[in-house]
Amino acid sequence: KMSGRSRKYKIIFSPQKVMSPIPVLSTDVTCDEWSFYLLPLDEDIISMELPEFFRDYFLEGDHRWINPVARALQLLNSLYGPFGRTYGIGRSAKMSYELWRDLEEESESEGQGRKPEIGHVFLMDRDTDYVTALCSQVVYEGLVDDTFRIKCGSVDFGPEVTSSDKSIKVLLNSQDKVFSQIRNEHFSSVFGFLSQKSRNLQAQYDVSATLAWGAVALSPTARLPCPSQPGHHPLLSLHIGACESIMKKKTKQDFQETIKAEHSLLEGFDIRESTSFIEEHIDRQVSPIESLRLMCLLSITENGLHADPAAPSQSYGPEHLLTFHNLKRMGLLTEQSAGETLTAVESKVSKLVTDRAAGKITDAFSSLARKSNFRAISKKLGLIPRLDGEYDLKMPRDMAYVFGGAYVPLSCKIIEQVLERRGWQGLEEVVRLLNGNEFSASDSTVEDNPACEAQRVVLAVFLGGCTFSEIAALRFLGKERGCKFIFLTTAITNSARMMEATIEAKA
Numbered sequence: 001k002m003s004g005r006s007r008k009y010k011i012i013f014s015p016q017k018v019m020s021p022i023p024v025l026s027t028d029v030t031c032d033e034w035s036f037y038l039l040p041l042d043e044d045i046i047s048m049e050l051p052e053f054f055r056d057y058f059l060e061g062d063h064r065w066i067n068p069v070a071r072a073l074q075l076l077n078s079l080y081g082p083f084g085r086t087y088g089i090g091r092s093a094k095m096s097y098e099l100w101r102d103l104e105e106e107s108e109s110e111g112q113g114r115k116p117e118i119g120h121v122f123l124m125d126r127d128t129d130y131v132t133a134l135c136s137q138v139v140y141e142g143l144v145d146d147t148f149r150i151k152c153g154s155v156d157f158g159p160e161v162t163s164s165d166k167s168i169k170v171l172l173n174s175q176d177k178v179f180s181q182i183r184n185e186h187f188s189s190v191f192g193f194l195s196q197k198s199r200n201l202q203a204q205y206d207v208s209a210t211l212a213w214g215a216v217a218l219s220p221t222a223r224l225p226c227p228s229q230p231g232h233h234p235l236l237s238l239h240i241g242a243c244e245s246i247m248k249k250k251t252k253q254d255f256q257e258t259i260k261a262e263h264s265l266l267e268g269f270d271i272r273e274s275t276s277f278i279e280e281h282i283d284r285q286v287s288p289i290e291s292l293r294l295m296c297l298l299s300i301t302e303n304g305l306h307a308d309p310a311a312p313s314q315s316y317g318p319e320h321l322l323t324f325h326n327l328k329r330m331g332l333l334t335e336q337s338a339g340e341t342l343t344a345v346e347s348k349v350s351k352l353v354t355d356r357a358a359g360k361i362t363d364a365f366s367s368l369a370r371k372s373n374f375r376a377i378s379k380k381l382g383l384i385p386r387l388d389g390e391y392d393l394k395m396p397r398d399m400a401y402v403f404g405g406a407y408v409p410l411s412c413k414i415i416e417q418v419l420e421r422r423g424w425q426g427l428e429e430v431v432r433l434l435n436g437n438e439f440s441a442s443d444s445t446v447e448d449n450p451a452c453e454a455q456r457v458v459l460a461v462f463l464g465g466c467t468f469s470e471i472a473a474l475r476f477l478g479k480e481r482g483c484k485f486i487f488l489t490t491a492i493t494n495s496a497r498m499m500e501a502t503i504e505a506k507a
Contacts, residue, residue: 001028021114037072038488040251041153042173045471046488048072049152053490054464055501057092058127058330065490066092069463070099072488073121076459079103081114083121084446084455085416089438090125092463097123097439118445118486119455122415126464127492129411130332131374133467134297134495135262136255139402140190141183142468146494147246150468160248161241170238173265177236184472186393186401191243197236261294263406265301267384268375274298288320292502293495296332300372304336322504329414330502331372373409380430381417383408399473412473415460420447456483465493 007028014034038046048068056062073096077083088097126133137146148155150172158167174180178197180189261274278294300303327333378384384407385391385398391405399416400408417427423440424431431438446454460466460474466489474485491497 011043019211035068035071037068039152041492042474044484044486045153046151046486047492048488048490051465051491051493051497051501054126054493054498058125058464059326059502063092063095066095069096070103071462073097073100073461074103074107076118076488079453080113080118081116082443082446084116084119085422085440085442086121087423087438087440088123088461089414089434090123090128090463091437093123093125093461094437094439096461096463097441100201115450116454118457118459119446119452120419120458121461122418122458123461123463124411124414125437127331127463128414129279129409130372130498131266131297131300132411132470133465133493133498134293134300135266135403135407136259137402137467137469137494138187138259138404139469139472140185140187141179141182141431141472142402142494143187143246144172144242145492146496147249148242150453150492157238157242160240160245160259163237163241168238168371170235176235178239182239183468184475186396186404187243189247189394191240191247194236194240194243198240241426250412259295259404262297263404265297266378266403266407268301271298276471288503289496289499292323292327292333292499296327296499299333300331302336303372303375304334306336316354320503326502326504332502334372346369377410377430377433380433381408381410381413383410385414396476399476401476402469409470410439411470412477415458415474416477419458430503458483459486459488460489462489465489465491465497467494470491 009029011029011031012034013031039049041047050068053065056065069092077100086097088094112126136398141150143293144150144155148157148161154169154171156167156169159165162168170176172179172183178194182193185193191309228290261277264274275298278291278298281294282291295305322414324333361484371497385400385405387405390402391397393401393405396405398408399412400406414427414430417430418424421427424438458478462470466487471487474487478485
């Protein structure tokens with residue numbers, strides 16, 4: 001204005017306005033708000049694409065994303081009618097539910113007059129089950145996410161997959177018929193399926209080519225059809241290439257040994273051997289993300305660290321000191337009991353800093369201990385299947401197949417039990433071990449008829465991220481129980497994304 005120029009400005013606040021426009025500039029500045037709602041990734045997966053939710057809420061204690069979650073529930077309620085029963089566990093789940101109910105009371109909901117299409121809603125915080133998210137994924141879609149990173153429902157396959165010098169972006173959803181058949185399968189059976197499909201296509205091509213050449217011999221004016229052999233079936237070729245690339249990478253990373261160590265931690269056997277494996281992992285300077293993941297898994301399953309694990313900071317540098325503090329605050333990396341001497345992790349860190357700083361670090365490590373009670377919860381819910389003979393991964397019998405038959409995802413088991421019991425009755429001890437914050441409510445306007453189609457639709461809401469392993473497990477449960485799960489998540493997550501969210505960026 002001082003230079004005589006006239007310009008118009010638009011400010012978009014996200015997720016919500018925190019201040020009013022300055023009155024003097026009100027004629028030149030207009031304000032709007034961009035609300036994060038829902039992005040459909042597939043016919044049964046809806047994401048809010050808020051990866052920030054995990055760190056902001058579970059580490060920083062920032063509640064700003066609760067409002068968008070509540071408004072997303074309100075939107076679904078208006079589109080698909082009132083929800084019959086709502087269950088949940090976790091602080092943010094409870095806050096989101098209560099704010100959503102307040103919003104419903106304040107406004108005349110458009111969905112009240114609609115016929116209900118969703119019978120059950122289950123809200124769950126990510127910190128209710130960190131273990132599942134920390135485990136290596138072995139279903140195909142999860143492995144693709146861990147290896148290539150699926151973003152907004154698509155993945156970039158590089159030259160190692162495409163067998164060319166170009167990368168290809170591929171949408172991964174149910175419209176890809178090859179992918180829809182293998183996405184939920186254990187990886188051990190995927191390559192055989194793709195190979196068989198390739199051979200079938202080759203046989204079909206050979207037959208059609210023979211018939212076409214016969215037609216050419218009979219009629220010189222006939223034209224040959226465009227070949228459709230496996231090499232010319234782009235999606236099948238890409239998935240075969242992805243499988244080959246995954247197998248090469250996982251072999252280099254001692255994937256089988258890692259899986260064995262994880263299963264030992266989950267089952268509570270050979271802990272010393274698993275601890276030695278993690279120490280070796282650190283000594284060989286495998287990525288800090290992978291080392292932190294294994295340490296966190298050891299800490300949660302053993303209810304805290306022993307004095308044995310070596311500190312990654314000795315190998316990877318002191319910039320991870322704040323990362324350790326963050327993991328401690330979130331309950332991902334704790335001591336076995338308060339008041340004990342320094343763990344090996346802390347003692348190694350202490351050597352890198354002054355005595356005064358070391359003292360502060362020690363205080364930080366001992367002040368925020370949070371017990372996971374994983375072993376007791378696992379026993380109560382039967383998360384480790386009792387095997388009679390070898391587990392058949394091609395014909396799975398329970399949700400444990402998503403982790404090679406070794407472990408039923410805790411989050412999925414809780415959902416299964418609550419839906420089966422139609423509430424938290426009989427799960428009081430589990431709830432206590434999970435630190436409470438459970439709730440259950442029903443809408444009196446919705447008919448509670450098990451035969452109703454809506455009663456077979458379950459909306460599973462994950463606050464802080466959902467893994468493809470959990471999605472595959474609940475899809476399997478839905479088939480077994482004759483119901484359909486729809487997934488609403490703040491973002492798709494995996495172990496690497498969780499660890500990256502806790503790492504402090506370098507200055």
